[in-house]
Amino acid sequence: MEISREKYYEVFRRYRLTNWFPLGLMYGSYYMGRYNIYIANKSICDEFGWSKTDIGLVFSVWYWAYAFGQLVNGIITDKIGGRKAIMIGAVATILLNYLFGATPWGGVLSYFIMIWCINGYFQAFGAPSIVKINANWFSLTERGTFTGIFGFMIQAGRLGINFLGPFVMATYGWRYAFFLPPLVTFTVLIATFFMVRDNPEDCGFKNFVKYGEGGTEEPDEKPPELSYIFKKVFTSKILWIISGAYFCTGVVRHGLDAWFPRYMQDVHGLALTGKEFLGAIVIVPFSAVLGSIIAGWCSDHLFHGRRGPIAAIMYFMQFALLIVFLKFPHPYIASGLYVILQIFINGPHSLLGGAASMDFGGRKAAGAASGLIDAWQYIGAGTLGAGFFMGFLIDKFGWNAWFYTLLGGALVGGLLMASIWRILPSGEKHNSNNSKK
Numbered sequence: 001m002e003i004s005r006e007k008y009y010e011v012f013r014r015y016r017l018t019n020w021f022p023l024g025l026m027y028g029s030y031y032m033g034r035y036n037i038y039i040a041n042k043s044i045c046d047e048f049g050w051s052k053t054d055i056g057l058v059f060s061v062w063y064w065a066y067a068f069g070q071l072v073n074g075i076i077t078d079k080i081g082g083r084k085a086i087m088i089g090a091v092a093t094i095l096l097n098y099l100f101g102a103t104p105w106g107g108v109l110s111y112f113i114m115i116w117c118i119n120g121y122f123q124a125f126g127a128p129s130i131v132k133i134n135a136n137w138f139s140l141t142e143r144g145t146f147t148g149i150f151g152f153m154i155q156a157g158r159l160g161i162n163f164l165g166p167f168v169m170a171t172y173g174w175r176y177a178f179f180l181p182p183l184v185t186f187t188v189l190i191a192t193f194f195m196v197r198d199n200p201e202d203c204g205f206k207n208f209v210k211y212g213e214g215g216t217e218e219p220d221e222k223p224p225e226l227s228y229i230f231k232k233v234f235t236s237k238i239l240w241i242i243s244g245a246y247f248c249t250g251v252v253r254h255g256l257d258a259w260f261p262r263y264m265q266d267v268h269g270l271a272l273t274g275k276e277f278l279g280a281i282v283i284v285p286f287s288a289v290l291g292s293i294i295a296g297w298c299s300d301h302l303f304h305g306r307r308g309p310i311a312a313i314m315y316f317m318q319f320a321l322l323i324v325f326l327k328f329p330h331p332y333i334a335s336g337l338y339v340i341l342q343i344f345i346n347g348p349h350s351l352l353g354g355a356a357s358m359d360f361g362g363r364k365a366a367g368a369a370s371g372l373i374d375a376w377q378y379i380g381a382g383t384l385g386a387g388f389f390m391g392f393l394i395d396k397f398g399w400n401a402w403f404y405t406l407l408g409g410a411l412v413g414g415l416l417m418a419s420i421w422r423i424l425p426s427g428e429k430h431n432s433n434n435s436k437k
Contacts, residue, residue: 015203016137022191023133024150026086028157029188030126032181033093034062035158037100037116039165039272041262043174048107052262056391059258061113062120063250063382067375069124077125081198082132089125090189094182096122101178127374136199151292151350155285160184162281166272238423241416242352243376245311248413249352250380252318252406253345258386259394259402260338267399268331280335287339288346295347307351308420315414317344319407326403348413353377385409 037044037058045055077085096119105111130150165177197203264270264277272278291314298310318341325337353374383389384405393401 012200012205015200015205018195019137019197019203020134020150022188022195023086023130024153025188026090026185026192026196027126027130027150028153028155028160029181029185030089030093030123031154031157032161032184033097033119034123035257036097036161036165036177036181037062038258038261039162040169040174040177041258042265043169047174048109050107050109052391052395053388054109054391056386056388057109058112058116059391060382060387060389061117062123063254063378063387065117065120066124067378067382069121070127070375070378071372073121073124074128077128077132082129083192083196083198085125085132086129086196087189087192089122089129090185090192092122092125093119094185094189097178097182101175133196133198151346152285152289155288159281159285162284163278166278170271170273238420239372241420242307243373245315245348245413245416246352246373247376247380248315248409248416249345249349250377250382251385251409252322252413253349253377253385254381255385255390255402255406255409256338256341256345258381259390263399263402264331264334267329268334270331276331276335280338283339284342287342291343291345291347292350294343295351299351304424306422306424308417308423311348311351312414312417312421314344314347315410315417318410319414322403322407322410326400326407348417349377380409 041055044050045052073085096115100112100115100119103111103115134150161177161181164180168176168180261272261277264274265272268276270276295310295314299305299307303309321337321341321344325334325341381387390402390405393405
């Protein structure tokens with residue numbers, strides 16, 4: 001007996017919920033296994049006598065390995081499927097977080113560098129797995145909405161370690177900030193194994209999700225040739241400009257997140273369990289998701305699909321807010337600005353890494369475009385924003401060097417996106433007269 005279309009939808013959505021919810025929790029748990037090092041920064045340095053340059057080097061190798069993983073793991077994920085890929089990354093990050101906390105080598109810096117470098121590579125299985133699976137389960141008209149939902153679930157993982165980590169460390173020491181995330185990840189891994197599937201067809205649903213994008217490019221029955229991908233992506237002036245702006249996002253986003261907890265401890269003498277810090281990190285996931293929603297809505301509805309204008313405006317707002325941050329060094333002001341900055345940082349982060357890579361990479365090369373753009377974010381983080389160079393600058397010149405580096409990233413990012421203010425996803429320039437027709 002054939003069921004009605006409405007009943008079919010109802011059953012499909014129920015199955016899809018049991019698929020995307022544990023998948024979102026899985027990637028959220030990934031974040032717990034990477035943001036924990038920011039919380040433990042000062043405690044690790046105090047125990048081993050490390051400088052900010054030393055801990056910054058540990059940060060850097062993670063970013064470099066993650067950037068490399070973004071370029072490589074997307075291809076692997078396409079071959080083996082998102083479900084297997086995200087579970088491989090989960091098993092590895094469980095083991096590596098435990099090895100980081102249970103170090104038998106004391107304060108030997110090279111040991112921590114090696115472990116965190118490998119963790120960076122395996123963590124890079126998360127993003128391509130999410131994209132790979134959800135592209136199969138959601139139609140194009142649904143993906144924007146669910147991007148916001150997944151963004152919140154990811155930020156919830158960050159909130160979890162930022163909130164629980166300080167209390168765990170205060171009671172048991174910094175090592176337990178690396179023992180807690182593996183427990184969460186292992187629990188979600190079990191749920192993922194039993195509940196998550198790559199495709200609706202694996203659960204008996206046939207021809208439900210309609211694929212394809214608006215535009216002139218037709219889908220291929222087989223993957224495009226590598227020569228096409230390289231030509232489409234690596235010869236695109238627009239994609240290189242966006243990659244440059246994403247480098248700046250890496251400087252500001254990760255530079256702020258990596259060093260803000262240490263700044264509050266060193267400059268303001270505050271414990272991470274204090275209300276100034278905890279109040280900020282509880283709100284941060286909400287402000288980050290709000291920024292993504294604002295950027296996407298403004299880009300689609302106010303700027304007719306152009307990504308440059310709202311991204312440029314948000315970069316310049318970062319610049320303005322960082323000046324206020326620099327000029328008014330008060331703990332409450334710092335916490336409030338940290339929350340507000342997340343709106344203007346995560347707006348371009350979501351817009352350029354998601355929509356713009358699909359816009360200018362096209363259906364056939366969106367994955368490669370996304371890999372190129374996102375890799376540059378982590379290159380920016382590893383070289384200038386959050387790594388050993390930033391640690392060296394803070395050691396040598398104090399915290400003002402941190403502010404000025406972030407200011408430079410925000411300003412350059414804004415100028416780069418302003419340079420493509422009128423560029424449409426088609427690559428043509430926007431004509432305000434035509435938009436009114």
